[in-house]
Amino acid sequence: SALKSQNLSGTLPTELVKLPYLQEIDLANNYLNGTIPPQWGSMINLVNISLLGNRLTGPIPKELGKITNLQKLILKFNQLSGNLPPELGNLHQLERLILSSNYFTGNLPATYAKLTKLKQIRLCDNQFSGPIPDFIQSWTSLDRMVMQGSGLSGPIPSGISYLKNLTDLRITDLKGPDSPFPQLINLTVVDTLVLRSCNLIGTVPEYFGNITTLRSLDLSYNKLSGQIPNTLGVLEDINLLYLTGNLFTGPLPNWIARPDYT
DSSP states (O other), rough: BBTTTTEEEEEEOGGGGOTTTEEEOOOOOOEEEOOOOGGGGGGTTEEEEOOOSSEEEOOOOOGGGTTOOEEEEEEESSEEEOOOOOOGGTTOOOOOOOOOOSSSEEEOOOOGGGGOOOOEEEEEEEEOSSSSSSGGGGGTOSEEEETHHHHHHHOOOGGGGOOTSSSSSEEEEOOOOOOOOOOOTTTTOSSSEEEEEEEEEEOOGGGGGGOOOEEEEESSSEEEEOOOOOOGGOTTTEEEEEEESSSSOOOOGGGGGOTTOO
């Protein structure tokens, strides 16, 4: 059932439950309002629910936690609110949880530690509270973690070092106390690394020079000090480097004058 970008208005139909073998509901980029029907929880063959870019309100129904075959839950760009239901932790096949640009509140439920097949999680532009949970270390399949302006607090858990498959890590605007630079030495395939305004203190690790896949590095608006590591100069693919708004001292590395930097 793919009806994306059809200028559809009205509410989400409960009647879809009469199609028990339906595997996909894609109603992205329409003008749908109202709430997500709890009755959809009976559609246990669904693999993909994509409702992004509508005008949906209310919470995510806990009943969606019964759709244990679900691999993608894509709800970004709506007006959804409330706490995330712990029941979604039962979606053991879930690979994409995309919740950006809503009004979600509360902590990330501890049950989400069980979402071990997650490849992408996007929580940016919400009103979550509480810390980034330690259990993110169980998401070892994660390829993208995007938490810009999520409302969550630091520090970034040390267990982030277990997420060796990350290619895209973006965390910004963390609340909470100052904290040391997180241990990222194992993130050897990361391409985009944004830790802007995360209350980070201490020095920039020298080992960044070994992450040869790095193309975009943003460590701006922290309280990082010491010298900018010379090792960053060996990163041949880097094309975006933002270090502004820190407390660096010492000479600027000579590679900063290279014409290919922005």
